[in-house]
Amino acid sequence: GAGVSQSPSNKVTEKGKDVELRCDPISGHTALYWYRQSLGQGLEFLIYFQGNSAPDKSGLPSDRFSAERTGGSVSTLTIQRTQQEDSAVYLCASSSTGTRGREQYFGPGTRLTVT
Amino acid sequence: GNSVTQMEGPVTLSEEAFLTINCTYTATGYPSLFWYVQYPGEGLQLLLKATKADDKGSNKGFEATYRKETTSFHLEKGSVQVSDSAVYFCALSLPNTGNQFYFGTGTSLTVIP
Numbered sequence: 210g211a212g213v214s215q216s217p218s219n220k221v222t223e224k225g226k227d228v229e230l231r232c233d234p235i236s237g238h239t240a241l242y243w244y245r246q247s248l249g250q251g252l253e254f255l256i257y258f259q260g261n262s263a264p265d266k267s268g269l270p271s272d273r274f275s276a277e278r279t280g281g282s283v284s285t286l287t288i289q290r291t292q293q294e295d296s297a298v299y300l301c302a303s304s305s306t307g308t309r310g311r312e313q314y315f316g317p318g319t320r321l322t323v324t
Numbered sequence: 325g326n327s328v329t330q331m332e333g334p335v336t337l338s339e340e341a342f343l344t345i346n347c348t349y350t351a352t353g354y355p356s357l358f359w360y361v362q363y364p365g366e367g368l369q370l371l372l373k374a375t376k377a378d379d380k381g382s383n384k385g386f387e388a389t390y391r392k393e394t395t396s397f398h399l400e401k402g403s404v405q406v407s408d409s410a411v412y413f414c415a416l417s418l419p420n421t422g423n424q425f426y427f428g429t430g431t432s433l434t435v436i437p
Contacts, residue, residue: 252427265422310356310375315368
């Protein structure tokens with residue numbers, strides 16, 4: 210079956226512009242996660258959704274970052290007034306509900322470059 | 325807090341050499357432990373996992389044992405191949421934090437013929 214997909218694969222934007230990153234999880238996966246992978250910072254957790262709810266938003270770096278999920282499926286990560294330090298690869302992952310130790314399936318990522 | 329400390333890289337080995345990548349963790353609870361691999365130009369994929377103490381995860385010749393007494397989950401392979409060249413990430417998850425992953429910083433491995 211189809212894996213996690215993300216769009217766009219690459220995004221170049223000017224400082225101060227808003228961007229939207231999209232994630233399509235694996236069908237039937239109720240949990241969805243956003244991470245950021247940047248040089249020197251490793252992989253950092255941003256936010257997760259259980260269904261359409263986001264119980265934990267503590268990883269969002271600032272109030273310029275927001276995310277939503279509709280219909281328990283597609284999620285959008287929005288970055289407003291982008292800054293150069295936002296340049297990174299944004300990864301989305303999804304997993305099914307169930308017992309502990311659930312594997313997360315990762316998308317290919319969106320490479321964001323802020324000029 | 326919850327965190328993963330991973331062996332600094334990069335690591336360069338000759339083909340057929342023995343590989344160890346160290347990983348230790350700190351967790352407020354009883355975590356599940358994972359190794360993910362990122363091959364050049366590809367996304368993250370699960371290599372192996374273990375969900376309870378003394379479990380051994382294994383895949384593609386790689387192994388890691390969940391050691392609760394030393395809070396470790398070291399990755400090993402007896403004989404590496406050029407195709408194992410990749411970045412390896414150790415991670416933990418906890419049910420009480422939504423099973424989000426806490427990742428190590430990643431270890432880059434290059435295997436030379």
